[in-house]
Amino acid sequence: MSFAGLVFILIKIVVVFALLMLTVAYLTLLERKVLAHMQVRVGPMFAGPHGILQPIADGIKLFFKEDIVTKQADKFFYFLSPALSIVPVLLIFAVIPFGDKSDIFGLLKEPIDLRITGLRIDILFIFAMSGLATYGVVFGGWSQNNKYALIGGLREAAQLISYEVAFTLSVFGVVLIAGSLQLDKIVAMQKDMWFIVYQPVGFLIFLTAAVAELKRTPFDLPEAESELVAGFHADYSSMKFAMFFMAEYASIVACSCLGTILFLGGWLGPSFLPPFVWYMIKVFILIFVIIWLRGTYPRLRYDQLMKFGWKFLIPLSFVNIFVTAIVILLVR
Amino acid sequence: MTLPLKKERDEMILNMGPQHPATHGVLRLLLELEGEVVKKVVPIIGYLHRGIEKLGEERTYIQNLVLTDRLDYTAAMSNNLSYALAVERLCGIEVPERARVIRVIMAELARIAAHLLWIGTYALDIGAITPFFYCFREREKIMDMFEMVSGQRLTPSYICIGGVRKDITPTFLEALRNFTDTFESYILDYEGLLSKNPIWLARTRDVAVLSKEDAINWGTTGPVLRASGVQFDFRRATPYCGYENYEFEIPYGTRGDCYDRYRVRMEELRQSNRILKQALNNLPDGPVLADVPYIVMPDKSQVLTDIEALIKHFKIASGAFQIPKGEVYSSIENPKGELGFYIVSDGSSRPYRMRIKSSCFVNLSALPFMVEGQMVADVVAAVGSIDIVLGEVDR
Numbered sequence: 001m002s003f004a005g006l007v008f009i010l011i012k013i014v015v016v017f018a019l020l021m022l023t024v025a026y027l028t029l030l031e032r033k034v035l036a037h038m039q040v041r042v043g044p045m046f047a048g049p050h051g052i053l054q055p056i057a058d059g060i061k062l063f064f065k066e067d068i069v070t071k072q073a074d075k076f077f078y079f080l081s082p083a084l085s086i087v088p089v090l091l092i093f094a095v096i097p098f099g100d101k102s103d104i105f106g107l108l109k110e111p112i113d114l115r116i117t118g119l120r121i122d123i124l125f126i127f128a129m130s131g132l133a134t135y136g137v138v139f140g141g142w143s144q145n146n147k148y149a150l151i152g153g154l155r156e157a158a159q160l161i162s163y164e165v166a167f168t169l170s171v172f173g174v175v176l177i178a179g180s181l182q183l184d185k186i187v188a189m190q191k192d193m194w195f196i197v198y199q200p201v202g203f204l205i206f207l208t209a210a211v212a213e214l215k216r217t218p219f220d221l222p223e224a225e226s227e228l229v230a231g232f233h234a235d236y237s238s239m240k241f242a243m244f245f246m247a248e249y250a251s252i253v254a255c256s257c258l259g260t261i262l263f264l265g266g267w268l269g270p271s272f273l274p275p276f277v278w279y280m281i282k283v284f285i286l287i288f289v290i291i292w293l294r295g296t297y298p299r300l301r302y303d304q305l306m307k308f309g310w311k312f313l314i315p316l317s318f319v320n321i322f323v324t325a326i327v328i329l330l331v332r
Numbered sequence: 333m334t335l336p337l338k339k340e341r342d343e344m345i346l347n348m349g350p351q352h353p354a355t356h357g358v359l360r361l362l363l364e365l366e367g368e369v370v371k372k373v374v375p376i377i378g379y380l381h382r383g384i385e386k387l388g389e390e391r392t393y394i395q396n397l398v399l400t401d402r403l404d405y406t407a408a409m410s411n412n413l414s415y416a417l418a419v420e421r422l423c424g425i426e427v428p429e430r431a432r433v434i435r436v437i438m439a440e441l442a443r444i445a446a447h448l449l450w451i452g453t454y455a456l457d458i459g460a461i462t463p464f465f466y467c468f469r470e471r472e473k474i475m476d477m478f479e480m481v482s483g484q485r486l487t488p489s490y491i492c493i494g495g496v497r498k499d500i501t502p503t504f505l506e507a508l509r510n511f512t513d514t515f516e517s518y519i520l521d522y523e524g525l526l527s528k529n530p531i532w533l534a535r536t537r538d539v540a541v542l543s544k545e546d547a548i549n550w551g552t553t554g555p556v557l558r559a560s561g562v563q564f565d566f567r568r569a570t571p572y573c574g575y576e577n578y579e580f581e582i583p584y585g586t587r588g589d590c591y592d593r594y595r596v597r598m599e600e601l602r603q604s605n606r607i608l609k610q611a612l613n614n615l616p617d618g619p620v621l622a623d624v625p626y627i628v629m630p631d632k633s634q635v636l637t638d639i640e641a642l643i644k645h646f647k648i649a650s651g652a653f654q655i656p657k658g659e660v661y662s663s664i665e666n667p668k669g670e671l672g673f674y675i676v677s678d679g680s681s682r683p684y685r686m687r688i689k690s691s692c693f694v695n696l697s698a699l700p701f702m703v704e705g706q707m708v709a710d711v712v713a714a715v716g717s718i719d720i721v722l723g724e725v726d727r
Contacts, residue, residue: 035461038462039461039462039464039465039466040465040466040469041465147344147346147347148346151346151368151708155368217459217461218459218531220459221709294461295461295462296460296462296525297459297460297529297531298455298458298459298460298526298529298531298532298535299458299459299460299531299535299709300531300534300535301534301535301707301709301710302368302707302708302709303368303707304534304535
């Protein structure tokens with residue numbers, strides 16, 4: 001690879017990383033505002049007009065907080081796990097496309113891919129990375145030597161392993177129809193019809209399993225604040241806590257992007273808006289749904305969660321794959 | 333303190349509280365866990381012990397009233413009422429009719445406020461965050477009404493020996509009328525979020541079951557007892573303040589689980605609102621304080637203008653009054669259950685003994701029985717469902 005090519009990729013990485021971090025920061029504000037208005041409150045109002053500077057204030061506060069390391073903690077894994085939980089999520093964004101080939105409103109001479117890099121096995125890579133993210137939480141819960149954190153970490157491990165299966169299987173229907181693991185090809189296949197029409201059950205399984213993967217209500221057992229206080233990040237403070245927090249919100253963005261690409265036609269839409277805007281609208285609709293769930297539902301119990309995952313979601317996704325495969329066989 | 337539990341090979345002892353979001357105050361629970369399954373629960377109380385019973389022996393009957401505010405601080409008006417009724421029975425004081433109706437209004441408002449707090453925090457325990465804010469919107473209105481009549485929101489000391497401290501104002505009546513007219517629709521809000529929510533049902537149905545026999549044998553009272561299928565309410569069984577004149581139903585459950593306790597309290601909100609409406613329509617005119625010299629505090633406006641009233645006020649405030657010798661037990665239906673005062677008088681201005689029977693304490697003692705063999709999350713659901721206030725448990 002030439003030197004110019006390397007610089008070009010570096011620029012792309014920086015742009016994606018900066019935009020992602022900005023989105024993550026403002027996602028916290030969005031969540032607080034949306035929840036507040038659902039709950040007859042107004043949310044943050046003091047930092048800037050309508051709390052617009054709140055994420056920055058939060059960031060500064062977290063940065064200057066004392067970084068506590070408890071005596072009983074296993075230092076190596078204690079320091080490792082925040083990084084272990086955020087790096088895989090960031091790696092997912094290496095393969096996620098944000099639009100079709102574009103010359104960015106004529107700024108460039110020839111159109112470029114709106115993604116850092118493409119693989120032939122995009123989807124496989126994403127699932128591999130989301131599987132890796134489990135380690136951060138499990139090590140984090142274990143290394144603190146704190147009973148609440150340990151239970152949180154164990155719950156997390158069991159939950160992620162169970163729902164990873166349904167999460168992966170739910171996408172298989174789309175992969176079967178598209179015949180490709182490449183995200184840009186999957187979007188291109190949806191030119192006539194979004195895959196959510198062919199795969200409504202697949203989409204619902206995807207959304208449910210994604211919410212479970214994200215540890216969001218009603219599947220927020222690993223950090224259930226009324227039972228485990230904070231769960232796996234009980235003893236983390238300052239930037240270590242912030243890294244868990246950022247990982248969590250970056251995963252929300254990642255899952256919403258993935259859902260948009262796989263089921264909602266990605267950046268495709270009527271031409272009066274640029275593709276990137278369509279893409280963002282769809283992503284934020286999914287994010288809104290995830291926040292909305294938090295405002296509505298109570299939390300499941302551990303055994304109910306397991307039962308729901310293994311006895312309902314996974315068999316259902318198998319049936320979905322089976323039916324999809326038969327239909328494809330008959331049509332072709 | 334040594335642990336009352338011994339650690340076996342595969343079990344984990346988890347210390348829940350005294351500072352834990354789900355224990356509603358400073359309750360400490362020792363859990364013996366095997367994975368997520370609870371083998372044994374030991375509640376440890378006393379973190380909020382202020383010695384209210386002993387303090388009662390050191391203060392005059394009038395001063396003791398403010399101590400009762402601090403028992404179940406979510407429904408302080410009810411506590412005032414129970415204490416006032418006990419002392420009045422001891423002295424044989426007849427309370428004017430208007431004061432009796434005002435007392436009913438205050439007790440029912442306190443019941444609604446306490447139940448609203450419960451529904452909100454219980455939903456939080458189960459993981460739903462939104463109902464909390466809806467409940468507090470209405471609770472705030474009740475708190476404002478308490479402030480109108482007494483100047484205090486949490487600790488009103490409004491219902492006093494001989495009646496109520498001050499007459500209610502037209503502003504209060506209007507606020508109350510607005511509240512009773514709109515409250516039914518707000519109940520539908522809470523029910524819409526919870527009653528048929530499948531996750532809510534999954535978390536509360538058949539969790540922490542207390543059968544009818546066990547509920548009676550443990551001596552539970554209040555919504556916990558009624559949820560187990562016993563239609564028992566002190567307002568009906570031993571009416572006070574003229575509750576026999578009001579039309580209301582006693583809601584009761586059939587299974588005795590957390591969901592039934594939730595349904596019973598939800599229904600009690602409606603019944604309390606019904607009682608409030610009836611009380612509003614039948615509010616008689618007249619004085620609000622009994623005229624019993626040297627026991628009942630005279631009206632403050634008279635104290636400032638009338639020398640006789642000033643002398644009475646001074647004598648009562650300085651403890652120069654006598655309560656007839658004897659002993660009395662009187663109890664009322666608090667939002668949480670039975671709240672009883674057993675007072676022994678030796679003829680002086682201070683009780684010889686003031687014993688408080690708390691339903692929270694009794695109901696809490698049934699907790700280990702309810703949750704053994706269930707999951708950690710069920711302990712949280714169970715502790716929430718029996719609705720304890722540590723101020724009353726520890727006294």
